[in-house]
Amino acid sequence: MAKYRKQPIVIEAERWEPGKTSPFLEQAKLFPIDSDIDWKCSECGNKASEHMNCPTLEGYHIVCPGDFIIKGIKGEFYPCKPDKFAMTYEPVEIG
Numbered sequence: 001m002a003k004y005r006k007q008p009i010v011i012e013a014e015r016w017e018p019g020k021t022s023p024f025l026e027q028a029k030l031f032p033i034d035s036d037i038d039w040k041c042s043e044c045g046n047k048a049s050e051h052m053n054c055p056t057l058e059g060y061h062i063v064c065p066g067d068f069i070i071k072g073i074k075g076e077f078y079p080c081k082p083d084k085f086a087m088t089y090e091p092v093e094i095g
Helices: 025-028 083-090
Strands: 013-014 050-054 059-063 068-071 077-082
Touching: 013 025, 025 068, 050 077, 059 077, 068 083, 077 083
Parallel strands: none
Antiparallel strands: 013 068, 050 059, 068 077
């Protein structure tokens, strides 16, 4: 079996929290979950009203409070859990 290493790339990302806005998050086109009931999220334990939807290339993904929104190499956006983000990415100083 062959082994592969992920190519090093620099991504843009921002952590989302309920009520937070920024030009970057506006580009991601997040929008509130439309639900008749305020269900409890099995992932984070917060109510549905504290979440957002993120349109991705694969469809819509739920964004929990504290998730990172990542801009991919093709300009697409998608959410990433904080623990996975910390294992995959490190800060980069540019400039």
